[in-house]
Amino acid sequence: MLSRYLLAAATIVIVSLIADVVVADGPAELAKGKIADASLEELAPKSGFITDAGTFAKLWKAWRPGEAVPEVDFRKDLIIIGTASGPNLVMFQPRLQDDGDLKYVVASTRMAGPGFGYRLVKLNREGIKTVNGKSVDEGIVRGTITIAAGSTIEQGERIELKLFEFDPLLADVSAKLVDERSIDEIKHETGTSTEIPFAMGGEYEVRKDRRYYITVFVVQGEARTHIGEIEGKQGLNVVLQDGDRTPVHVVLRQLKK
Structure with a gap:
């Protein structure tokens, strides 16, 4: 001893x-x-x-x-x-x-x-x-989420991010969840825009025969109040096209009740 x-x-x-x-x-x-x-x-x-x-x-x-x-x-x-x-x-x-x-x-x-x-x-x-x-940019997908100055984010809401992988040749096969993150206790003051950095995927190995997209939602309890869309894109938030890891800019839009 x-x-x-x-x-x-x-x-x-x-x-x-x-x-x-x-x-x-x-x-x-x-x-x-x-x-x-x-x-x-x-x-x-x-x-x-x-x-x-x-x-x-x-x-x-x-x-x-x-x-x-x-x-x-x-x-x-x-x-x-x-x-x-x-x-x-x-x-x-x-x-x-x-x-x-x-x-x-x-x-x-x-x-x-x-x-x-x-x-x-x-x-x-x-x-x-x-x-x-x-x-230190540890995610294969990284970027910022912008909350507009006029956006109303209530206390208790959180941002949920998910990264999916799918086979573009198999339309009837579900996408695979690669990573998910939750940003809790969002701090935002109405009248001032807020930018929140994020990184996803860690050291996940990107496959050339697969495609990738992210989903971004603001959630209150079980209800989604806002959706995040990559600036300049329509439809799926497709990322990592041709291996491009340029940071993405996601803008939140309030969902209709």
Whole structure:
């Protein structure tokens, strides 16, 4: 038992020495802790970072149930995540390189046992192009959703986004749901237009023999109040045509009651 504690202490000392070398300016601690249910570690994105409110809210509610989800402006910030197996303290200090790559290495104590430890840090994303070599534009489909100045979005409404894949040669086969996101607690003031960034698809592999489209709806309870349409397009919100990943601009339109 004594040797275990000595090992943990030694690990902390080593990490402290490393941290002196890789300090980044301005990281804000959001949360850290230990969770007994090891299966919840799977909610941490493989990329090691979060750039959208829906993914963050889902993670926070699972890891810190009963606590209000912190407000994060993902147009300006992103969240870095570190986890370690066992009931351990998690440590890392991100550092932005000259080429725009944010590098960090997760270290931890070495206590054996169930569950996992975690740490969440918020960073200003200005100048950050990649995190440990992975693009911060993590979606295969990304863009913005515009809520017009005159639009009335009521409290409790949310935006639901879905990305579908279909075979253009098989009209009688249902489209496959590739990804879905929910943007909760929309913040919009009537009289001022609001732009909300989104990214979908993660590291999904686009197939050349398939086609893709997205659906965007504002939902109040179970009722849809607005629909999102890609600016300049009619019909399906088709995306990724010929592999084009140019960001799309979605405009919300109120549905008739």
